[in-house]
Amino acid sequence: MSGGSLADHTIGAFVRPRVLSDPRVRLVVVHHAGGSAAAYFPLSRLLPDDWELLLLDLPGRGKSHTQPPLADMSRLAAWAADRLRPWTGDVPLALFGHSLGAVVAYEAALLLQAEGRPPVWLGVSGRAAPGHPVPDGLPDTELPDDELMRHLTDMGGMHPRIAELPDFKARFLHLVRNDLRAVADYRPDPARPPLGIPLTVFGGSDDHVAPPGTQVGWVAQTLSRFERVVVNGGHFHFLGPAFPDFAALLTEEISQALRVAPDNPWEYRTSDA
Template sequence: MNGRQAVASRPEDAAAAFVRPRPVAEPRLRLVVIHHAGGSAAAYFPLSRLLPRDWDLLLLDLPGRGKSHTQPPLADMAHLAAWTADRIRPWAAGTPLALFGHSLGAVVAHETARLLEADGAAPAWLGVSGRAAPGHRVPDGLPDTDLPDDELMRRLTLMGGMHPRIEELPDFRERFLHLVRNDLRAVAGYRPDPARPPLGIPLTAIGATDDHVAPPGTLPGWVAQTRARFARLVFDGGHFHFLGPAFPDFAARLVQEIHQALQPAQAGRQAFHPSTV
């Protein structure tokens, strides 16, 4: 199997890695969400109340956390993408599929979309959030994986999105740091081939005005990753701008972007048009 894990043959077999808050028997669309470094599916659960009722939501837990806690964390992006694609493939048959990822999840979603497209199971839409375009290096964007524990925690806390009581739970803190170091190593070692062809699916790049991990100026480079429709959304806030009160507005824009991607009239390449929220 060329070093890849076995491919699940049915949706029931692939369900173990997903949180599926409100299963839909015959959905019009399946949206797969891939979380950020150190995170889990739980952070994206509010989406279950904010999507159209005929959409099926699948929140993925990458290895080492949540529903995938028994599997060791993966510190290699190619392995993460292959693991993810193997679990998504059974859900791609017969129903349009959309992929969304934030930060680490954006890279995993992008690489997974390429694997699925190569298999003839291309998603209908790809959303990449909080991540600079491939090849665009951002100094001091993400913490160094070799930082001492206290300094790594300080840097992660400044980025936001942290459990408010993590310092009171030393065992949880230790497990979290082990997990996040592996996640950050996967991002740090990511070296995509700059000569590979673009995707043939609509792509939306999402950022925020004060995100130092993926400043707004790094987002237009994503246009080179697709020959289909491309859009850019820039929200107010930092790296985790959408967590909390802003989640409903953020979800509404995601739904709008996916609806546009599903329109037959949008199938051809469109001119790039930045959009600011």
């Protein structure tokens, strides 16, 4: 595996629902603000059997709960790239992020590309294009706890009983405030070169955080294949009953990217090969 043996801190940051000795593809998923790898666990049952799924827990939660949350996007991206780096090289690595995770995944992909080890595909969801004015869909980080909780509940993706667990609720709100600050203060560097890998943008037709029109500008972030997919739903368009359909979209987009990517070093082994 490129980059030497995997350090404990690298392995420990990921939830790995099924560990494969010779996967055809590795898909890394970066979660949304206030979320964790747990929300994306259903993908483990919906991807091809020979694809390995790695769910990254950002600092302050899940596998990374002992690390303090980071409220700075550049530090989050560097942290993520550090944990992705050893997984590049031996197996095609696809990278997907939703909302906060979309920005972390994009910035980490840029860092890895600058080192000559980019992922083979990037998928982003629920996020306006870099540099596009962000609508007022995200709550103010300085809101009182109860009001912030109401905003987050309205957005969806929240555990229905979180308000019944005061200690957990307090830890969650501390975490989500840091996540939201990282998003609010994010300013992309316009001088950086675009990605050279296929990029797919997913969006919900009724997403008030990242309406479809705010995502068009992602096309400028890659010199390779670009696709934009709009599905029915809001900010968390893929959760619940829609997860199987979304997993099928992910699978097709990654498979297509591997087939058509210019200078693709990977021999794409189709399921019937």
